[in-house]
Amino acid sequence: MHIIEAGNVAAAMGVKLAGVQVVAAYPITPQTPLTEKLSELVDSREMDAQYIPVESEHSALSVCIAASSAGSRAFTATSANGLLYMNEQLHWAAGARLPIVMCVVNRGIGAPWTVWNDHQDAMSQRDTGWIQLYCCDHQQIIDTVIQAFAIAETVRAPVMVCYDGYILSHTYMPFDIPDQADVEKFLPAFTPDWALNPQCPANLNTVTLPEPRADVRGNTAPGYMEIRHNLHTDLRRTIDVTADTDTKFKDIFGRGGQPFIESYFCDDAEHVVVCMGSLSYQMRDVIDELRKEGVSVGVYGLRLYRPFPDRAVAEALDGRKNVLVFEKALSYGYEGPLFSDIKAALYGTDSLPKIRNFILGLGGREIRTRALYQAVKTACNENQSKPHEPDFIGLKL
Amino acid sequence: MATKKTTILNLPEEEYVHPGNRACAGCGLSIVYKTGLKALGRDSILVVPPSCLTVLQGLYPIAATQLPCLNVTFASTAAAATGVLAAMRAQKRPDVQVAAWAGDGGTSDIGLQALSGACERGEDFIFICYDNEAYMNTGVQRSGTTPQHVLTTTTPFTGKHQRKKDVPAIIAAHGIDYVATASAAYPLDFYDKVVKAKSIPGPKYIHVHTPCPAGWGFSPRYTVKIGRMAVETGLFDLYEREKGQFRLTGASEKMLGKKRKPVAEYFITQNRFKGMDEEKIQSLQAEVDEKWAGYEKIAQGVC
């Protein structure tokens, strides 16, 4: 069924279709309408789930951690400082290997307060062991929420579905609501390998020693370091799982086919722009314009940010003259985090394109298509590398 | 109201704690843990934040407890209990008893927000706070419920200046149907309170005083004696607040109209009170006397 609705509603519809059993959330702009939509669906019994209106984000994720540990499919959502307030629980959810899904409606972080969009919130949580997927439009939001549960439950790791605050969360766009029966074919009911259960007691997340240790039956149980190593290798495996999930999704729903990076006019491009979220769609106008002028340029929209699909990225960037990374986040005192990741992915390959980093749109600073056009065009012509010095676009000092 | 009291003769024999655990010798928590799990019964799920109880329960992959237990972060206990309950409702398993079990620091300080939220929402769980009156797991630092003048590693010379936070009163102010206090020195009274709590829907809060030989500075063989003295001096009182109705129970109830032991007798038994001088003792004695004058009035129906 096609509807025209806000991005937050698309996310809520995805949560409903995914058969989530426990939802806990705490309001924060611009995530709030998603939470409100879910309360409406639960309260009107359109959705058969437990909705827990908690007193903080820390508690919201705690509820999901416990509900997931007890064998239920769990969901929460937040933005900015709410996400940071969950930090301890983010590590806990990943360390406990719980397939929780959370929408992060991206927003800049205080201080000073801002309610507008950038990617600093989710990107600064990239090392918490969560899988991170970024969406470019409403169709991707609803589809990715559904896929996120499939990925999470396959690898037993939590997933963040990230999308731009206001730009996507509050704007209306047409999208297709998948058929419930098809979703059930794609995503069967959650059957955990283990769960809290009085009939089969277990003590979960206990103090664990650095070294492996025998259990009461003499079987070797991993030490803390092995448990961490397993999380890491399973997350690396998630790159393949994401691709398989996308293939399965495409078979049923006909959408997809670019699980890691969405490409726009990149096949033959000498110069490529890389960005995340809605910015990659805005950039398409720039590409159209420059192509008309004969500049050989395309744009990649990165969908999977953690685990970083390094091989796919290196392959995509192979043989390009210029790689221009545009991002709405900073690793303060260094450069944009995506820029560092892309350079790392290129290390050890023969391809060493000229590479530049542009920081823009922080705290909702307007991103003018004209400014994007200027930056891309100039950078393509200059054909220069600036390995650590990001250029700020739209800065008014 | 007077239900039949459990005695040592009819206390269930089944043990849910394996012999041998990692608590210190003489730990008051060991007594209440063993007794409390008997009262909760097999069909229960525990939620435990970092504390001495985490250590007591053992190191991965071996556990001292026979009940399923979710170890959670320090601030999240009551929210995690909420999550287990939500999952049980979603899976149509309403008979599972969910019990959160936290130390006084995890309850009165960092976990208070989540506990308050869960009480306000009316979550159907039992929250047991074992009060050893400091952060013992990290090495005896002051907590919100450390009594005034007590020496801890963060109040090392002049003792804690502030008074003990009255957590049961704070929780009672949420208007929940059952708030009780208990003591490791009276495990059967605690047992009966947990059993009663199980029969009441909504949030239930039980605050148990658990003497700690390591942190309080007394010989492990005196745990019960010291726990009793706290009650006999009137410093820690055993009571229940059922649907707002307050009544002293057990040993505290029996003290109504009688002379209490002087608080000074309690203070000399433990190293943590070494910083007390006569003036401080007298002022605390006066506070206890005033509190008990209030109890006497309530018992006589004058409020």
Ligand SMILES: Cc1ncc(C[n+]2csc(CCOP(=O)(O)OP(=O)(O)O)c2C)c(N)n1
């Ligand atoms: C967020 C966070 N801060 C601090 C700690 C360190 N910590 C672990 S246990 C503990 C004290 C626990 O005290 P209490 O709740 O009174 O239980 P007890 O150890 O006395 O049994 C602290 C401070 C932690 N685990 N998590």
Ligand code: SF4
């Ligand atoms: S420090 Fe105190 S409360 Fe903790 S285990 Fe030892 S005796 Fe028990």
